[in-house]
Amino acid sequence: MSIRPYKKRNNELIPGVWEIDFRPEGRNGPRRVLKYPEEGTCSRAEAESFEKECRRQNVSQLAKRHINPAINTILPEYLEWHKLHRADRTHKDVLYSLKGLTEVFGALPVSRISQGDIIRFKQRRPDHPRATNKDLHYLGSIISWMVKNDYAQPLPFKIEQMPYTKPIPRPPTADDVEAMMKEIKDPDKQAICIMMFEAGTRWNETVSLRWENVELGEGVAMVMGKGSKWRAVLLPKRVLNIITPNKQTSGWVFPNPKTNKPYGSFKTLFKAACRRAGIREIHPHGLRHRAATDTLSATGDLRLVQRMLGHADIQTTTIYTQVDMARLRLAAEKVLHHRGRQEK
Structure with missing residues (x-):
């Protein structure tokens, strides 16, 4: 011990x-x-x-220890472990998914879960494959944990996901983002938006940034992404101008003054700012999409975009190649122009 x-x-x-x-x-x-x-x-x-x-x-x-227990029996111990080893947001996601999972699988030991049970679970929400796949992923994680801790034997089959095509991101225009940010008067809130818009950071990575992970002299910060993986990001000049006068040795860079903790959400703030600016509503994650799309357009370097976004798999990043159709059309026009000159 x-x-x-x-x-x-x-x-x-x-x-x-x-x-x-x-x-x-x-x-x-x-x-x-x-x-x-x-x-x-x-x-x-x-x-x-x-x-x-x-x-x-x-x-x-x-x-x-009760061998081959029902899933409901072992959930308290699993959730205790999960809360200790996973991010708060992931833990809340699991708790939400368990509401539906326990209705179908809670009373069953792993040995009695059949492919028919999985199929029936999928049929509960045939029009919501993404949410169902997330629930099935968490079910698989619970079973894996039970197997690892000798509470159950592995399933004799693989839990198949429902067919799902991830939609192509439709990022807001840069002009719309700038118009929205003009309606946000608080400097710290503006800085959070600029980080996502120019550095491509995720919401959680941005609001959880701490002073001990910021190097103002180099203009670099270390952020913790998915899977507890750290990566370096460049601090935009506009962000440096806002945060440098408030430099501290520790604590949150962007604390909520009401709670002295990270902000929970900007959805309401964004909705109100977009309404005042007279533009369509922008989701906070849309700023990250805009950063990725613009970086790919400017550099054509998919690996660079992958590194900026902190994607573990470049296949996740390739979705932005589908977004950048304007650049693809321009390349096609150049090819046609080049061929025309060769034929002469």
């Missing part, structure tokens, strides 16, 4: 909260990590006392 200070997803330490890492089944068994205490704080001595209690209970806990 080991005890270490508990860290949030952004590596922020929480004083008085501890992470206890141990292997209930011995040295070669699966690991388990507990957050202690669940609420409030305690001293290291109290955490060590709890660790000793865990040691004493390991044998009895293993003896009580």
Whole structure:
């Protein structure tokens, strides 16, 4: 076993909260990590006392383990693990998906889940393949966790996803984005928009930016993307002009002054700003789409766009090649012009 200070997803330490890492089944068994205490704080001595209690209970806990339990039976333990090891937004997504999943699969042990059950689940919402696929993905994750922790055997079949074609992004025009930002008077909120619009950062990456990950002299920041992967992004000049006078050594770069925590959403802000500007509504993620499309148009370098966006797979980035049809038409015209000159 080991005890270490508990860290949030952004590596922020929480004083008085501890992470206890141990292997209930011995040295070669699966690991388990507990957050202690669940609420409030305690001293290291109290955490060590709890660790000793865990040691004493390991044998009895293993003896009580119910092999092949119903999914509902094991969910509390799974959710405890998931909350500790996954981002808050992902955890909320799982909790939402469980409402539908438990209605169909909750009372079943993994050994009794059949392909027919999967098909019936898909038929509940035939017109919403994306949401259904997300639910099935989370079901697969729960089953994988149960298998890894010896609560179940793997399914004898693969959970097939519903056919789904990701729609082509339709980013707002740069002029519309600028018009909307003029209607946003708060400098910090403007800076958040500019980060997504010019650096192509995701919403969570932007609002979760911390001063300890910012190098103003170099004009660079480290952001944590999906899968807890860090990447460097350039800070736009307009952002530097806004944040430099407020430089601090730690804490959030763009805190909500009401809560002193990151902002939750800008959807209402964007909707009101677009209405005042007299333009169609813009979604916050549309700014990232605009950044990717413009960068591809300016450079033609798909790998560069992949790096800027933080995509693990370049196939995810190729969707922007379908957006940039104007550049493709221009290239086709140049080819025709070139052929015409050769024929002469």
